[in-house]
Ligand code: SF4
């Protein structure tokens with residue numbers, strides 16, 4: 001069974017967050033946001049129900065310095081399924097909970113960076 005590495009947070013970047021979750025948890029933000037962009041990646045349109053809280057360095061605003069999530073109990077779906085499904089792979093551990101080899105880690109880290117870069121471009125060009 002998949003389980004995150006201890007104190008990782010590597011995939012905690014700018015992610016889609018349900019608007020109600022975000023606005024209910026603003027007092028738990030760990031770093032300043034530069035802008036909140038209401039956007040749905042699936043429809044490529046502005047959204048009333050989903051937001052991207054942008055930060056200076058691209059780290060999720062809810063990631064604590066100890067690499068734990070400040071909104072763990074109400075974290076978005078994407079945070080819950082990352083690592084457990086092939087379409088959202090964890091670079092370090094596969095869906096069965098097996099540690100990946102160095103080659104796969106490097107490849108998946110590069111793919112994750114590319115995916116995030118594309119996501120940011122898609123949002124910024126909206
Ligand atoms: S899913 Fe992987 S990259 Fe993300 S926090 Fe867990 S161990 Fe780290």
Ligand code: SF4
Pocket residue numbers: 011012013015060061062063064068069070071072075076079
């Ligand atoms: S909401 Fe929590 S689990 Fe999801 S990306 Fe942010 S810090 Fe990570």
